[in-house]
Amino acid sequence: MRLALLVAVLPLLQVTMADRLPWGGPDLMVLAVVGVALARGPLWGAAYGFAGGLAVDLAPPADHTIGLSALAFCLTGFVCGLRDLIPAASDRPSAPRILAMAATGTYLALILQTAGRMLLDHAPWDPVSMFQAMAWTVAGGSLVLTGLLVLGDRRTRSRRVEPRRIAALSRSVRV
Amino acid sequence: MNRRRFVRVPLALLVAAGALVAVDRYVTPLTPLRAAASIAYGTAENAIGSLTRRWGDSGRVQTLEQENARLRADLLTAQTQRDVSGRQSALSASSATWLAGRRSVSAHVVAIGRDQRVTIDAGTRDGLTPDLTVFDASGLVGRVTWAGPVTSTVALATDAASSVGVRMAGSDEVGLVTGIPGQGLLKLSLLRPDAPLKPGDQVVTMGSQNLRPYVPGVPVGTVVSVENTPGTATRTAVVRPYARLSALNLVAVVVVGT
Missing domain, CATH: 2.40.10.350 (Rod shape-determining protein MreC, domain 2)
Structure with missing residues (x-):
């Protein structure tokens, strides 16, 4: 429920606040999609990426092809969530490992989105704003995201979990 | 856990997203979807915009700003009228007729996008259509690329494609x-x-x-x-x-x- 609310509100925050900052801002939706994928697996990651990307495609002043970000973020969410399916990665991931995955995931999402815009909408290659988005999202955002994920991980571990949530937890936290 | 679901559902979503892209790009633009988003997100953006403005400055500044913009538009119209009467050759003869029916709508920028696009809080309800000139107190801003019911998208003059x-x-x-x-x-x-x-x-x-997308004489x-x-x-x-x-x-x- 909270995640659904987030998917609706984030595009709004992005265009009214984050992109108004003088030096650009992080791509909030990319961070949310990668975060959800890392915490909950490929199914959630792909679904959240699709919904979030669609919201980003639709919220004005978006002026590009509808479905472009949905495609890019859906793929990213799926790939990021795959950490649970890879046997070697199924042990509890350490903080540096989560950081590496978050950085790779956000980078992938931004690259896919930009490539799509250039291919489909003939958007010009804009290295300055690309670098700004990269710096904010990949360098800054994935650090914050890792912090949140590690903290959340600890909290869920220390808390008594209700049976309903064990299935979900067993995917993200292999005990 | 059923592992097959891990592949099947994301695959279906990817295909759905690809289909959206294909339809919007190559078959027919998904205008109803955009209009719906303009109503939902646009109304929220307008509300946030007017809230932050009210918070930031008093109503008096706002009315003065609006008056200033109107006067500037009037001045511009007068200048162009003089220009047109001065040198008919600069504009086609048909252009002279539009001057009578021309007015300006003042709007606020409520949202900023990455790709040189901004949202303004005026739309088709205020008479806006694509390909209209947008300017502010200092000079040219850009042109309207898409007009929704309550918001419009403006491509800035610094857009590489403009x-x-x-x-x-x-x-x-x-x-x-x-x-x-x-x-x-x-x-x-x-x-x-x-x-x-x-x-x-x-x-x-x-x-x-025909003055679309740019009217003459804007600095x-x-x-x-x-x-x-x-x-x-x-x-x-x-x-x-x-x-x-x-x-x-x-x-x-x-x-x-x-």
């Missing part, structure tokens, strides 16, 4: 300005390679056919540096726009009767 027909304020030399990606500056190319050009020269819009910016490359077919220079396109607030849209 090109504006211009003339030099003093010499009346004709040229074109396009956006330089990521720098907030414009590139001017004058059609005559030996045209006189120096830093500080002023650039104004030339005006498009665009000043020349900051001239490129001297002999043997080229055009004269090029870098122009800094008058309008602070990264910190826009109140803008005016010139509504041209169809």
Whole structure:
């Protein structure tokens, strides 16, 4: 429920606040999609990426092809969530490992989105704003995201979990 | 856990997203979807915009700003009218008739996008249509690319895909300005390679056919540096726009009767 609310509100925050900052801002939706994928697996990651990307495609002043970000973020969410399916990665991931995955995931999402815009909408290659988005999202955002994920991980571990949530937890936290 | 579901559902979603792209790009633009989003997100953006404005400045400043924008639009109209009566040749004869039905709508920039697009809080309800000139108190901002029910999308003049027909304020030399990606500056190319050009020269819009997307006489910016490359077919220079396109607030849209 909270995640659904987030998917609706984030595009709004992005265009009214984050992109108004003088030096650009992080791509909030990319961070949310990668975060959800890392915490909950490929199914959630792909679904959240699709919904979030669609919201980003639709919220004005978006002026590009509808479905472009949905495609890019859906793929990213799926790939990021795959950490649970890879046997070697199924042990509890350490903080540096989560950081590496978050950085790779956000980078992938931004690259896919930009490539799509250039291919489909003939958007010009804009290295300055690309670098700004990269710096904010990949360098800054994935650090914050890792912090949140590690903290959340600890909290869920220390808390008594209700049976309903064990299935979900067993995917993200292999005990 | 059923592992097959891990592949099947994401795959279906990917195909769905691909289908959306294909339909919107190659079959038919998904205008109803965009209009719905303009109502839902646009209303929220407008509300946030008016809240932050109320918070930031008192109502008095707002009314003064609106009055200022209206007066400026009137001044521009008067100037163009004088221009047109002065040199009929500059504009086609049919253009003279639109002047009567022309008015300006003032709007606020409520959202900023990454790709040189901003949202303003006026839409088809206020008479806006695509391809209308947008300017603010300092100069040209851009043109309306899409008009939804309550919001419209404006492509800034610094968008690399936009090109504006211009003339030099003093010499009346004709040229074109396009956006330089990521720098907030414009590139001017004058059609005559030996045209006189120096830093500080002023650039104004030339005006498009039927005034869409650009009306004549809107100040665009000043020349900051001239490129001297002999043997080229055009004269090029870098122009800094008058309008602070990264910190826009109140803008005016010139509504041209169809």
